[in-house]
Amino acid sequence: MQTDCRILEATMKRFWFLLNTVRYLKLSQLFYQVFYRVRKRRAKIQSEPELRGALGPWPGAQFLQPASVDGKTFTFLGQTARLGDDWNHPSFPKLWLYNLHYQDDLNAKGSEDRRELSAYLIDSWIAANPPAEGNGWEPYCLSLRLVNWVKWFSWLESQHLKREWLISLSRQADSLERQLEFHILANHLFANAKALVFVGVFLGGKQGNRYLYRGLDLLGKELKEQFFADGAHYELSPMYHSILMWDVADLLALKQASRLDVLNSEAKVWEECFVKGMEWLRAMVHPDREIAFFNDATLGIAPTLEDLEEYGQKLGIQLPPSYTPQTLSGRILQASGYSIIDWPGNHRLIADVATVGPDYQPGHAHADTLSFEFSLFGQRVFVNSGISQYGDDAERYRQRSTAAHNTVEVDGENSSEVWSGFRVARRAKPFDVKIDNNHSGISLQASHDGYRRLRGKVIHCRRWFATDESLMIEDELQGNFQRAVAHLHFHPDVTVEHEGKSCFRIRLPDGKSLILELSDSWPNLVTSHWHPGFGVSQKIQKLSVEFSGPRLNTQIRWSSS
Structure with a gap:
């Protein structure tokens, strides 16, 4: 019963x-x-594809390491496996298979020295993946693979392009056009549009023109929809933002390689998007120049800031000089909603005072409202959990939860109702966000209503107050609750030691240390996990601090000398 x-x-x-x-x-x-559930997936039988002949050798950059050295054994997401003839074997995780079908190796670092292997990979994929069957014919896989094929084909003389390659390319493009991801939108639809433009530049005739102009039309709409005025991609994941920046750079490289007049006017918009997006990304990295972990974010998946800066330089794009703080300073990225406090000496606080993402597509959102990350002397100290997997299980749910981030959990509930693998029901909305720079320090404050859905109608208010050698975090819960816990996760390279009931010393790898003191509360130092890559889980120390009343003060002090 x-x-x-x-x-x-x-x-x-x-x-x-x-x-x-x-x-x-x-x-x-x-x-x-x-x-798309009732319509059967199919790929049209194509007549002999016509080449446009407008695409020269690919001038773009590379950032991925090859996943295979023999075309049979592959390493993706921290897992190595030997592939047989079945590219869709159910024993492999679906995301692993997706990476296999992307065929990124065609344009990974050093691919110019692996021409025979690349040709083998294409032949092997065609032989093992009949039209419209298997993971490889899903639209996102099609999009990434089509771009990889076009880039690789651009290096070959037309007489070296096999007929079966071109027919398969044409079939794949037709299949993609029939299942554009209007049900998902966001970065998926952007990838679809980019792929159509790439194939449209490569192929000629009516077919090529149809792909080209449909792709350009979609891109124009999605650029306006998906990028905020401050340069952020609207899904508010630094990882996906970096991927989209690479996509935009690829489009600019395509324009340079083809010199089609129709791309000239579009390229102005693409370059403006890239420059603004790079400015946003520079704000969302730590002093180690790697991304902060907000929403779905981890290392090793997207190009780094350095990769993207090198790509921009290769394309001749002038980026503004990097910002180097001379004094304590703070700013809010108004359109996207993140806030940054910078100190001289390689200290940076990044705070999430943003919404969870676009209302209609929060699939990569976490319940991390009012969380933060903090680096001191160039070393990450406070970190959010990151991600090590996708899917629909308890671990994916935990990694998206409020308790996996540096913020406050009320009555065991998440601030936003993350559920399943990529869904969010009711969402926390930040309000009263403001920053004040004055002679005594910088005050950043915000509130959110994510717990108003609970019986106690709780509002979480948080204030960060920064001075030259300290950071105070003041939390207040307005409303009624049974139990509230503030979570503070420490980077695995730092150690935390008790120095009294509510006082802790945090030691950095270089020997420097800081003191953390808590107001009346019940702190508990426990073991948790940090996920700096897919398939990676590192043990870390975590403070779970139970409120003894409606307020909690956390003071962090250090010495710059």
């Missing part, structure tokens, strides 16, 4: 989550969700 009640309760909760997720979707998303 108790088991039946639990099942019923879980079913009702999931149904309630679903209702509160669907109400944010666009009608077009709902339509295409149904349409």
